[in-house]
Structures are given as C-alpha cells and as structure tokens.
Amino acid sequence: MSSFDDSDAFEAAARPSLSARAMAARPATYLDGLNPAQREAVETLNGPVLMLAGAGTGKTKALTARIAHLLTTGTARPNEILAVTFTNKAAREMKTRVGTLLGEAVEGLPWLGTFHSICVKLLRRHAELVGINGVTGPNGASDAVIETATGPTTHLKSNFTILDTDDQIRLLKQLIVAAGIDEKRWPARQLAGVIDGWKNRAWTPDAVPEAEANAFDRRGVELYAAYQQRLVTLNAVDFGDLLLHTVSIFQNHDDVLDQYRRWFRYILVDEYQDTNVAQYLWLRLLAGGHHNICCVGDDDQSIYGWRGAEVGNILRFEKDFPGAHVVRLEQNYRSTEHILAAASGVIAGNKGRLGKTLWTAAKGGEKVRLIGHWDGEEEARWIGDEIEAMQTGTRGMDPKTLNQMAILVRASHQMRAFEDRFLTIGLPYRVIGGPRFYERLEIRDAMAYFRLAVSLDDDLAFERIVNTPKRGLGDKAQQKIQMAARQNGVSLYEGARILLEAKGLTGKGAKELARLCDGLQRWHAITLTGSRSHIELAEIVLDESGYTEHWQNDKTPEAPGRLENLKELVKALENFDNLQGFLEHVSLIMDNESEDAEAKVSIMTLHAAKGLEFPAVFLPGWEDGLFPSQRSMDESGLKGLEEERRLAYVGITRAEEVCTISFAANRRVYGQWQSQLPSRFVDELPEDHVTVLTPPGLYGGGYGAAAPQADTFEERVAKADVYNSPGWKRMQSRGANYQTRQPSEAKNIVIDAEAVSAFAQGDRVFHQKFGYGIVMGIEGDKLDIEFDKAGSKKVVARFLVAAAQADDVPF
DNA sequence: TTGTATCTACTTTTT
DNA sequence: GTAGATACAA
Numbered sequence: 001m002s003s004f005d006d007s008d009a010f011e012a013a014a015r016p017s018l019s020a021r022a023m024a025a026r027p028a029t030y031l032d033g034l035n036p037a038q039r040e041a042v043e044t045l046n047g048p049v050l051m052l053a054g055a056g057t058g059k060t061k062a063l064t065a066r067i068a069h070l071l072t073t074g075t076a077r078p079n080e081i082l083a084v085t086f087t088n089k090a091a092r093e094m095k096t097r098v099g100t101l102l103g104e105a106v107e108g109l110p111w112l113g114t115f116h117s118i119c120v121k122l123l124r125r126h127a128e129l130v131g132i133n134g135v136t137g138p139n140g141a142s143d144a145v146i147e148t149a150t151g152p153t154t155h156l157k158s159n160f161t162i163l164d165t166d167d168q169i170r171l172l173k174q175l176i177v178a179a180g181i182d183e184k185r186w187p188a189r190q191l192a193g194v195i196d197g198w199k200n201r202a203w204t205p206d207a208v209p210e211a212e213a214n215a216f217d218r219r220g221v222e223l224y225a226a227y228q229q230r231l232v233t234l235n236a237v238d239f240g241d242l243l244l245h246t247v248s249i250f251q252n253h254d255d256v257l258d259q260y261r262r263w264f265r266y267i268l269v270d271e272y273q274d275t276n277v278a279q280y281l282w283l284r285l286l287a288g289g290h291h292n293i294c295c296v297g298d299d300d301q302s303i304y305g306w307r308g309a310e311v312g313n314i315l316r317f318e319k320d321f322p323g324a325h326v327v328r329l330e331q332n333y334r335s336t337e338h339i340l341a342a343a344s345g346v347i348a349g350n351k352g353r354l355g356k357t358l359w360t361a362a363k364g365g366e367k368v369r370l371i372g373h374w375d376g377e378e379e380a381r382w383i384g385d386e387i388e389a390m391q392t393g394t395r396g397m398d399p400k401t402l403n404q405m406a407i408l409v410r411a412s413h414q415m416r417a418f419e420d421r422f423l424t425i426g427l428p429y430r431v432i433g434g435p436r437f438y439e440r441l442e443i444r445d446a447m448a449y450f451r452l453a454v455s456l457d458d459d460l461a462f463e464r465i466v467n468t469p470k471r472g473l474g475d476k477a478q479q480k481i482q483m484a485a486r487q488n489g490v491s492l493y494e495g496a497r498i499l500l501e502a503k504g505l506t507g508k509g510a511k512e513l514a515r516l517c518d519g520l521q522r523w524h525a526i527t528l529t530g531s532r533s534h535i536e537l538a539e540i541v542l543d544e545s546g547y548t549e550h551w552q553n554d555k556t557p558e559a560p561g562r563l564e565n566l567k568e569l570v571k572a573l574e575n576f577d578n579l580q581g582f583l584e585h586v587s588l589i590m591d592n593e594s595e596d597a598e599a600k601v602s603i604m605t606l607h608a609a610k611g612l613e614f615p616a617v618f619l620p621g622w623e624d625g626l627f628p629s630q631r632s633m634d635e636s637g638l639k640g641l642e643e644e645r646r647l648a649y650v651g652i653t654r655a656e657e658v659c660t661i662s663f664a665a666n667r668r669v670y671g672q673w674q675s676q677l678p679s680r681f682v683d684e685l686p687e688d689h690v691t692v693l694t695p696p697g698l699y700g701g702g703y704g705a706a707a708p709q710a711d712t713f714e715e716r717v718a719k720a721d722v723y724n725s726p727g728w729k730r731m732q733s734r735g736a737n738y739q740t741r742q743p744s745e746a747k748n749i750v751i752d753a754e755a756v757s758a759f760a761q762g763d764r765v766f767h768q769k770f771g772y773g774i775v776m777g778i779e780g781d782k783l784d785i786e787f788d789k790a791g792s793k794k795v796v797a798r799f800l801v802a803a804a805q806a807d808d809v810p811f
Numbered sequence: 812t813t814g815t816a817t818c819t820a821c822t823t824t825t826t
Numbered sequence: 827g828t829a830g831a832t833a834c835a836a
Binding site for chain 2: 086087088114115116117165239240242243303304306307410411412413433467470472473474475476477508509605606607608626627629630631632643644647669670
C-alpha cells in the first residue's frame with residue numbers, strides 16, 4: 001500500500017511502464033460490449049465531452065473504457081490523466097476496473113482520486129503560496145531542501161494538518177467565546193455551516209459579497225476572517241480550504257496554473273452534477289488550455305445541493321465549453337421494467353430537467369412493492385422478517401443472499417430501529433457510512449499524541465490530550481496553561497513548561513503535567529534522531545502516555561473494540577516510512593471499508609447509496625416530513641422538494657429486481673410518538689407498476705387500521721423508564737467532545753404496578769430495548785422474564801421486573 | 812477536579 | 827432518545 005508515496009508523481013512521467021504495457025493490450029477487451037453511445041463517449045478523445053448518463057446505464061464502464069482508450073492509443077500517459085471522483089470508493093473502483101481492462105497494470109494513474117485527495121497533493125506542494133506552511137526552506141518554498149538533524153538533507157513538503165468537522169467546530173467555539181459573542185445566538189455548528197457554504201462558493205473572507213455578509217450580521221464574516229487567521233497560525237486547513245486554497249493558487253499564480261495545464265492533458269470528472277462552485281472553477285481553470293475535459297453526470301441524480309453543488313454546472317456545460325460533444329446514455333441495464341417505470345414516474349414530477357428517456361430491453365419482473373405499517377418498529381420487524389424469508393425465496397421470487405439486499409434510509413437516525421431489530425433476531429447487517437475509522441474518539445486521541453510527538457507546537461493536539469487520560473488538569477489548570485502560552489507568545493507545550501517553571505501549578509496536576517511534558521519531549525527527540533522505528537515510537541507513546549492503560553481500565557462495552565482500533569492504527573503505520581508521512585495521509589486512507597466475508601444486509605443512507613446497486617432494496621420511512629424531509633422543504637422550498645424527489649429517484653433506481661417502499665402511520669420523533677402521513681412521493685408512483693402488500697401486523701391491519709387500545713401491557717412495558725431503574729447505570733465523561741451514557745447489563749426493569757398485574761405466566765411480551773420475551777413467573781409484584789438474547793435466537797437472558805412505586809414512574 | 816443528576820435543544824444528507 | 831450544558835455533591 002505504498003502507493004500513497006507523495007513523491008513527485010510528475011517526475012514519473014518519464015517512465016511509460018503502464019502505457020507501454022497497455023499498448024500491448026488488445027483494444028477489443030475494453031471496447032467489447034459497449035453500445036454505440038458508450039462507444040462514442042469513449043472514442044471522442046479530444047475536446048469537451050459531456051456524457052449524460054442515466055441511472056444504471058453503464059457510465060462507470062464507459063468512463064473506465066475511456067481511460068483505457070487514452071492509455072492504449074498512447075494519447076496520454078498515466079500521469080497526464082486527471083480523473084476526479086467524489087468518493088474514495090468510486091476512485092478505488094475505477095482504478096481496479098482500469099486495471100482489469102488493461103491486465104494487471106494498476107500502478108500509475110497517480111491523479112485518479114477525489115477532489116479532496118488531489119487537492120491535498122497539490123496543496124502540499126504549494127501551501128506557502130497561501131501562507132500556510134510549517135516547514136519553510138531558504139526561499140520560503142515548501143519543497144525546499146532543508147538541513148535537519150537526521151542527515152545532510154531531507155526533502156520536505158508542507159506539513160499542514162487537516163482539520164475535520166469536530167476540530168473545526170471546537171476552534172470556532174473558541175473564537176466565538178473570545179469575541180465575546182453569545183454562543184446561543186451564534187452556535188459554532190451553524191457558523192461552521194455558513195463558512196463552509198462560503199468556501200464552497202470559493203469566497204475568501206474579503207470576497208464574501210455584501211448582501212451575503214449583511215445577512216449574517218457582518219459578524220459572520222469577521223469570525224470567518226478570524227478563523228482563517230487562526231488556521232494559518234495553527235498551520236492547518238479544513239476540508240473547504242483544500243479546494244479554496246487550490247483555486248486561489250490557480251487564480252493568482254499563472255505560472256503554477258500553466259504548469260498543471262501542461263501536465264494534466266486529459267481531465268475526466270465523474271458525477272459532474274455534484275460539483276460545487278469551487279470545484280467548477282477549479283476544473284474550468286485546469287481545462288482552460290486544451291478543453292480536453294470529459295464530464296459525466298446525471299442531472300436527475302443531483303442530491304448534494306445542500307453541500308453547494310450546482311446542477312447549473314451540468315446544464316451550462318455546453319456554454320462553458322463551446323463545441324462540446326454531448327452523448328446521452330439512456331439504455332438501462334440494471335433494473336426491471338417496473339422499477340425503471342416507477343422511478344421515471346416519480347422523477348417526472350420535477351421541472352427543469354435536461355430530460356432523458358431511460359429504457360430497458362428487459363421485460364417483466366417484480367412490480368415495485370408498497371406497504372404501510374402501524375409504526376416504525378413494526379416496519380423494522382416486517383422488513384427483518386421479509387429479509388429472512390427472501391433468503392430462502394418468498395412470494396415466488398428467487399432466493400437472495402444477504403449481500404444482495406440493502407435498506408436505504410433518508411436520515412441516519414432511522415437506522416437504529418433496524419439495528420435494534422436485527423440484533424434481536426440475530427440478522428447480520430453492516431452499516432455503511434457510519435463514523436469513519438479516523439473519526440473515532442480513540443483514533444483521534446492517538447493521532448493527537450502522534451502529532452504532538454512530531455511537532456511540539458501543535459496546540460490543537462495538545463488541547464485534546466492534556467487531560468486524556470485524566471491527569472487532574474481541569475478547566476482551571478488548562479486556562480493557566482493557555483495564559484502562560486499567550487503571555488509569552490509560545491505554544492501550549494512551551495506555555496506548560498513555563499508555568500511549571502514558575503510553580504504556577506501544584507500538587508497532582510503539576511506532577512502529571514511535568515510527566516506529560518517530559519514524555520512529549522522524549523518522544524519528539526525520537527522522531528528527530530530516529531533511534532526507534534516509527535512503529536515502536538507509536539507504541540511507546542501510547543503506553544507511556546497512559547492512553548492504552550486508560551482504555552484497559554475502562555469497563556464500558558466499547559473499550560475492547562477501542563483497543564482493537566488502536567492496534568489497527570499502529571498496524572497501519574507499517575505502510576509508511578515515518579510518522580510524518582502517516583499523518584499526512586491517514587485521513588485519506590483509513591477508510592473503514594473492511595471487506596468482510598460474512599454475508600450481511602447493508603443499511604445506509606440514500607446519499608451513501610449513490611452509485612451502488614442491489615438485487616433487493618428496501619426504502620422505509622416514506623412519510624411526509626421525513627421523506628421528503630421537512631427541513632429541506634422549509635429551507636429550500638420547491639428546490640428542496642425537487643432534490644428530495646431526485647433522492648427518491650436515486651433510491652428506486654438502486655434496485656435491480658425487487659424494490660420495496662414502506663411507510664408507517666406512527667413514528668417516534670425525539671422520543672415522542674407522532675402520527676405520520678404517507679409521503680407525497682408514494683402517490684406519485686405510477687399505479688400500473690406497483691403492488692400493494694398487506695402487513696400481517698400485530699394490530700392486524702397496518703396503515704389505516706384502527707388504533708390499538710392504548711396501554712396494552714406491551715406498551716406499558718415499552719414505556720418503562722429503563723434508565724432510571726435499579727441495575728441501570730449511567731455513565732458520562734466530561735470533556736469537550738464526548739459524553740456518553742451507557743446502561744450496564746440490566747437486572748431490573750421498572751414498570752408501573754398496575755402493569756405488573758396485567759401479566760400472566762407464559763405471556764409473550766415485547767420490550768423496546770430487549771425485544772421479545774416470555775413471562776416465566778410472577779412473585780408478588782415481580783415478574784421473571786426471559787428475553788430473547790440479542791445476536792442469537794436462543795433465549796438466554798433472564799430479567800427480574802420489579803414494580804415501581806407509584807411516583808417512580810412518570811406516566 | 813471529577814462524578815452524577817437534570818435540563819434543554821435538537822436529527823437531513825458528506826468530502 | 828440523545829448529547830451537551832449546567833449545577834452541585836463528593
């Protein structure tokens with residue numbers, strides 16, 4: 001995995017290994033099986049090309065064939081091709097597919113990646129042009145050859161750190177407080193969103209238009225400027241900066257731009273409908289000379305408007321690049337006739353489309369299935385049962401493996417219902433797009449230690465770990481350190497040293513802080529002398545800092561997993577020569593796409609599902625307010641609704657054979673029950689292509705059935721206040737970033753006394769946390785219930801259910 | 812300084 | 827139903 005070597009990829013241009021080998025490959029291999037439209041898109045090599053590719057029309061196939069064609073015909077060398085995708089996954093897939101097309105020649109194509117990963121590479125070379133750089137050579141050049149302690153010379157590049165959303169918010173919060181602004185009126189989260197929006201439009205603080213600035217009270221812009229200033233001091237950039245800075249460099253330094261225009265002779269862009277203004281400018285600048293740009297997109301699949309994506313970019317392609325060759329891919333190879341028709345029916349409700357008519361040669365197949373449920377939990381239950389049934393074949397359909405099925409939700413909080421249910425019945429599932437590996441608490445902590453070891457003045461990292469694990473350094477002590485640092489104009493680490501020197505701290509805190517500082521100094525020395533390998537160093541840091549021990553002593557259920565992750569982190573170091581190299585790239589490689597062998601149902605958001613396909617797809621939660629999302633409609637009106645509709649279109653078109661749409665009449669929102677109306681998109685489905693299923697339902701009728709009697713014992717149990725019952729423990733950790741409360745293993749569930757008398761031995765009960773159980777016995781006001789244990793269907797866990805005092809239970 | 816209970820405000824979607 | 831903020835006890 002040493003392909004992340006940041007060595008100058010351009011220099012490799014002299015080495016034509018891949019193209020040489022590719023030349024030898026038979027052209028027929030990659031042109032085979034392409035339809036005329038795809039072939040046209042592949043073979044029109046020069047000048048601007050816009051590929052309007054509908055869902056499932058083989059656009060990735062065409063795109064990869066185009067790359068193969070460029071290489072095979074000797075039109076471009078691997079490093080002269082700039083191919084941009086939106087996700088790492090898409091980039092990886094494209095790389096693999098090009099490799100397959102051209103034999104095993106996958107090395108090369110150094111400039112195939114996401115906008116972000118490419119910008120990181122570019123920015124590492126030119127960061128000094130935007131004033132960001134911790135490593136400066138004689139002439140202020142980041143590439144400078146520098147004398148270091150390790151040897152005569154070392155080739156260094158800018159070592160800025162990339163902040164993630166958490167860091168960003170933490171920083172903004174500090175600035176808001178420092179500016180004496182009310183945190184309630186200017187929540188850091190919101191400000192981060194506003195600034196992000198500005199960056200997506202490639203506005204630097206001084207370039208934010210008046211009207212926009214005024215809309216945010218001007219303070220927004222002031223804070224933005226202060227934030228950028230702070231980032232420079234910290235030698236850091238955030239996600240938005242990666243693009244913003246790169247665009248600024250291209251705009252203000254013609255020589256640099258010209259160089260890249262010469263280098264990148266062919267540009268390919270996937271998912272062009274999702275480019276935002278900054279990305280658009282970036283592309284237009286780079287393609288400015290030769291116009292050899294090929295964009296692929298589908299205006300009907302534009303679902304990132306909230307992130308600044310402009311469908312307008314695709315609509316105006318022909319204006320931006322006169323003489324553009326437009327190719328439409330309209331033959332769908334993925335879905336059945338009914339599924340395609342249903343999707344087309346829904347998307348037809350949108351105005352202002354480029355308009356494509358997808359068609360398929362495949363006839364027949366399953367109609368789209370529609371089903372209404374009583375509530376969200378029943379929906380999850382039904383889908384769970386249906387998935388189990390589908391494995392052996394149900395309703396006349398072929399059996400499907402779990403890997404062939406997916407549940408696509410609008411908002412990630414919808415996932416929990418499914419996870420809960422699947423745990424209860426022991427159905428293997430995988431959540432795609434959860435917190436990424438490097439976003440996890442323990443990884444971020446460990447990384448902060450590593451960052452500090454590499455450079456002692458990384459204040460953000462210092463702040464993060466001074467008191468993790470607990471060192472008796474609370475708010476007061478940390479303020480003192482900050483003060484000492486600010487007064488002397490030094491880093492927090494130096495500040496801490498000064499504070500200790502001046503005996504500004506006493507007792508345990510002082511001792512621990514001194515130990516930490518000594519440790520940091522020691523580790524830093526190792527990075528300089530290289531007396532230990534970076535892997536050993538990482539282990540030393542984690543051990544000596546007490547961080548590993550901290551998790552070993554932790555008794556929460558996650559602790560073992562976190563220790564595992566730490567081990568994995570250290571293992572990942574093997575792919576790098578030193579810590580610096582690792583730190584530069586970790587955020588790009590640590591994608592937690594572990595390919596596990598076990599068959600599992602996938603659960604993901606509709607956004608995460610773009611580009612994927614599954615034989616069977618479930619689309620739950622089609623209720624107005626949830627989908628289309630109320631917020632989207634409130635904020636963006638018709639435009640928002642249309643984007644939601646495109647999302648519906650994306651969802652349906654993920655399905656190859658079976659698509660099941662469902663909604664519930666009642667759903668818990670913020671812990672409160674709310675009745676829901678079916679989504680307006682449900683009524684937009686063309687009836688001829690839909691079958692309505694009847695749910696078996698505990699209440700016997702699904703949506704529209706009479707409401708059940710309130711307070712059945714099941715409900716009483718479900719309402720039990722689990723967190724306040726004996727045997728449940730709440731856990732909290734103080735700290736800027738996390739606070740968790742977790743129940744230990746339950747012994748007792750408290751329900752109200754009246755409910756206890758409603759139980760009889762042998763009753764089948766249902767509890768929202770534990771799932772199904774059976775009442776084994778009743779002693780006075782105590783019930784003995786055996787719950788089906790999560791993860792297997794065997795009944796193992798046994799709980800005592802005690803009646804609460806009348807005033808214990810807030811009904 | 813740390814641990815715990817209680818109040819409050821919030822949940823789209825992501826590189 | 828959750829996580830962060832806050833208040834207060836240990």
